Amino acid sequence: MTDNTPQMDSATDAGTGFESVIGDPSADNANASQAGGHRVSGSHRAARTASSKRTISAVAGVIGEILITLAVIVGFYLAWQMWWTGVMSQRTQASDDEVQTSSWTSAKSSDNTYRIAKANPVSTTPLEEGKYQTSKIMSKIYIPRFGAKWVRNIVEGTDIQQLNMHGLGHYSESQKAGAIGNFAVAGHRAGYGEPLAHIDDFKPGDKIVLRTQNYWYVYEYTNHEIVDPENVGVIEPVPNHPGQKPTERLITLTTCEPRYAYITAAHRWIAYGKLVSWSRVSEGVPKELASKARDGQVVFAQEEGTTVLPPDMSHIALASLLSYVVVYLAALAVWRYRGVRKYLGTAKEKRPVFSLYGWLTRIQPGPLPVRIVLVLLLCATLIAVFFQWGYPWMAQNLPFLQLTSNYVG
Secondary structure, eight states: OOOOHHHHHHHHHHHHHHHHHHOOHHHHHHHHHHHHHHHHHHHHHHHHHHHHHHHHHHHHHHHHHHHHHHHHHHHHHHHIIIIIHHHHHHHHHHHHHHHHSTTSOOSBOTTSOBOBOOOBOGGGOOOOOSOOOBTSEEEEEEOGGGOTTOEEEEEEOOOHHHHHHSSEEEOTTSOOTTSSEEEEEEOOSSSTTOTTTTGGGOOTTOEEEEEOSSEEEEEEEEEEEEEOTTOGGGGSSSTTOTTOOOOSEEEEEEEEESSSOSSSOSEEEEEEEEEEEEEEGGGOBOTTTEEEOTTSOEEEGGGSSOOOOOOOHHHHHHHHHHHHHHHHHHHHHHHOSHHHHHHHTSOGGGSOOOOHHHHHHHTSSSSHHHHHHHHHHHHHHHHHHIIIIIHHHHHHHSHHHHHHHOOOO
16 A cells, blocks of 8 residues: 655645745735724824814814904903093083073184173282082183193082093082182093093192183193192192181192003192182183184184083984994895805815804805904994993993092992
């Protein structure tokens, strides 16, 4: 019997050698599966990384937008406090002036022109009759150093409401305009029209002119001092000398120092002056307030023309809102929500990172320029609402703002 075992061994050996040349199919499949697993795992990690980055970017962007929005709100609050309260005060003063001084003696002559009034000596100074009425205009004040058209009302009393909305306030315990003693008034230096903002610009000899119903009183600035808020002696008949009998006719202006202060001002700036002449309103205008045109006509700059004030913010809010509604409906009818359709038609991975203002712009109807206009109209409406109602409410109800604004409705 022939032994075939060696042949079988040879065949086996041959088979082993062939597989070593062409490779093992099962091994190839295993390697391919392992490589594919690595590729899938890597793509998943990349996708997760990209998603995490988008989330972080979106969160950071939203936080940034919120902070920017808060900064804008604070910025507009400062504008409201420093500027718009002045507009409100000017509007109130104009209304007071129209109602309360319309019966005062006119400085114009019969031919509707001005003349320079005669300056009379201090020793003959007359006074207005009657008592001053609280919150009513008892005088107008002109200070050429503060501007050619600078004029403010002076009302009786120095409460916050009177100083905020009605101009300067007369200390009721001080003397009348033109009287022997001390005619003392107070006024804001920042906000609410800031009538005494530039009190530190006074130079010796500058004129301070009062106009009552029938008389002009011309004072001359002499000096100033800075005192503590508790020092009420500055409004005594003889400043800082209580009980001393007065012999001069003085004026005292009091305001805060410094002009801008954290919460409350630490000191008071006090400006002093003394009466140098008086005139009758019926005779014209004091030379200190008069100038002459090329034709020789006397010009009273403070009374020429009118101050143009911005419209009431409630009107601006209503106009902006109505404009928004009209543009919105027109864009909706013509273009529909083009921004939303474009966003939904974009693959998720290619969509813009989430943004509050981007979202607000996207949900408006129409093409991008129209949507931007709509967002701007919305912003204008909100700003006007803040100025008219939001900021006054904040100034009255938030403790910190109550202290810093002194606002009263």
